[in-house]
Amino acid sequence: MTTVSPPPPAPAPESASPRRGLLRPSSLQLRLTLLYAALLALLLASVYGAALVLMRSSLTTGLDEGMRNTYSQFSELVAQLALDSPATEQERDKEGVLPRARTLFPNDAIQIEKLPFVNHQQLLTRLGSAQQPADRVQELQVVRSQLTKYRYPVTVNRLAPLELTDAELLNLIESPTGRIFVARQIREPYSDKTVPYRVLVTLAAVQYAPRPIVSLGNATVDLMPLPVLSIIYVGRSVAGIEDTLGRLQRVFAIVMLFGALLAGTLAYVLAGRALRPLQEVRQAAERIGGQTLTERVPEPQTGDEVQALARSLNAMLGRLEASFEAQRRFTSDASHELRTPVTAISGHASYLLRRTNPGGQERESLNIIRSEAERLTNLIASLLQLARSDSGALTLHPAPIFSRLFLDDVSRELAPLASGQGSELRARGPDIAFEGDPDRLRQVVINLVGNALKAGSRTVTLESSEQEGGREVRLSVRDDGPGIPPEHLSRLFDRFYRVEDSRSRDQGGAGLGLSIAKGIVDAHGGRIWLESEVGRGTVAHVQLPVGDVPVLDEEDVP
Structure with a gap:
């Protein structure tokens, strides 16, 4: 089954994450450590090689001198022998x-x-x-x-x-x-x-x-x-020479081993200290997103390239913040400005349909005008919600939610729409208490179910399950529709992206639903992703932290 945006592992505490990253083979600190240790090992090996050659030469020279002396003495004694x-x-x-x-x-x-x-x-x-x-x-x-x-x-x-x-x-x-x-x-x-x-x-x-x-x-x-x-x-x-050289080799091997270990340890510590400002800049940069562009990375007062990099990043963040703010302001202002005339168009079309007696062609035209005005109104509302999400102004009203009851409510709400299309909605799974904004999350699940129904699914199943040892809850929407081709999966959460442009337009989709759903889930600190296989259906997962759910008595549980 093909997947898109798989859930990342549960984030570790900030104190543990950098340490785990530094132990990766691709870590600059580890590479510097290995480089310094390798250089020292190479230096020690060179010293060892030179010392071994000099020692062998010295011992051999002494041996040769002794043999020459023996020759001189023996040559004088040959006659006596x-x-x-x-x-x-x-x-x-x-x-x-x-x-x-x-x-x-x-x-x-x-x-x-x-x-x-x-x-x-x-x-x-x-x-x-x-x-x-x-x-x-x-x-x-x-x-x-x-x-x-x-x-x-x-x-x-x-x-x-x-x-x-x-x-x-x-x-x-x-x-x-x-x-x-x-x-x-x-x-x-x-x-x-x-x-x-x-x-x-x-x-x-x-x-x-x-x-x-x-x-x-x-x-x-x-x-x-x-x-x-x-x-x-x-x-x-030459057995004595070889024995001496063998002992020398063993001593140098021990020296090289401990020298490399000591150099590696010192290099790791020193490299960690030197790279600590860069690590702080990286951590700060990872925390900054589209909704936190007002934050800045710390500028270490080191007077080196790291400080220059942090200053450049902050300047870039300032430009990005200004650009994002201009885009959000334009979207918000344009949506507000368009809302009034679009509402007027829809109202006049409805008025003419109710108070006049238009002919067949005129009635059809008025219905199209009213339908497109309503679609444009929904689009404007979606754009306004995305603008609020981007600016961090998306307000959440958290409250205790029971997953199974929540899915049952959504299933009952959408049952008439599903039965009208000849589809069936089911809800299953344990009832898990978690904290979230019921209205916003209802909007997310309704959007996912609506997409499944638009795809022509005959059966849509809403599921809840416990994840991460009870620290998270997962809400899943499973359908038996045609599935999504792999080439579309990576872009499904892009704004205005539609798998089948003409069909989505006819069904009123603007390609913003999944973007809005992702913004809501992100605001809850959760994750959303899809799994799909062509011909077998699609599964949409929403995984949320349980949060601070108060302990409830049995009579408090509906």
Whole structure:
């Protein structure tokens, strides 16, 4: 069923309504809060990212410096370790680790490989002369075979030695500094657990044997053995760095969370204070309607755009008030001025019909004149009532009303009109006491029933029901007429609007009835709306506050 002007929910107190509005996602205060919180979160994330990068860089630099120191110390001890001797091989434990080296370098993974038959320049020359990728791979395989043959684990498990890929080996050989850093998973000593390591790989000439001193007569000769090109691996675990960075991440996550919550709370409070004048302007603007144009929105003395907006709104309200007042005055004055001549026209037409004996054509013309004069009189009366409603001068005389008795009276009053059209009027529903102007509300219900009868309804039902937990009463007029097309529903309460212009004009309708009814219902603080479906009929609802109904004894109830 199509509806028009559905009843809004019961208005909340003024103190609660703004708060509920501020919690909507579209609230400016909430959007500012989210914006400030997002900006702070972005700032904290940037600081966190920079701090994490700096911390990782600092820790990695310290780790690299420690590995370089270990390399310098180890390279000087290679000759003392005598890695080539059978005695050294017998010292190794079951994993191939040298206990002496483990004692000297407990936190480092060390391995050395040597290339005994080539120097660095010869390696570069051989690799440079390899024109084809396959030739270069073959040269690398020759180098790798020598490295594998002359590999000496020092503090690394011989079953899981450190090895370079072809790309890493080539990068090491061609590096100007002769060193690179690689990442590896290394098995911890005497355990199957692997740990991430950062490994310093250095290509350098290393002295493998001590310098022998030979006596020749009264002189001694220091014989310098030739150094051998070697690759030395020195690695250290990065688990401590990752653990430190992980703790840093957790701390920053907590800081970001509480920082965002604190910033959001402060931003919400500050934005609320900043927007409070605007909220007051909005509340005042919502209270102002066509009948309260004399009111003005408060002008906060903030000296900013909000004060300028309030001043502009008040200036606009002043212009609207003047324009509305001019329209009301014109309507009222014109109606008063037209009432006398229209009454005279109707009176003269009635006089001629009663006192003269006009012919058939003359009588028909006089009847038309009198009928149109009466229609114009009703139109003038409607315009006067609308003018009073617009100006707030519509006077109400509230009194206790019993809904069922009220509808029964209207049904009895309109029963002859309905039976004359072959229609039936029914009234049903509980008898609910409420406060209202009986005459004005009777005018509203009569108008709604009249519209239903004009539409050709065979049965019109008047109903009363209790709403909003007994705080409101609803009067409904239900018919089984043809219904109203959806394209007309949104304009039914506009003045002078008729669904079917020619038929309404023939039946005396000026298109003001629903406008007048709405003005009366609004004056009662109620709501009026329609529900309609083409081919199934229309339901008109009038919902009114119960008001201050005095407690009545049983004998007071008619």
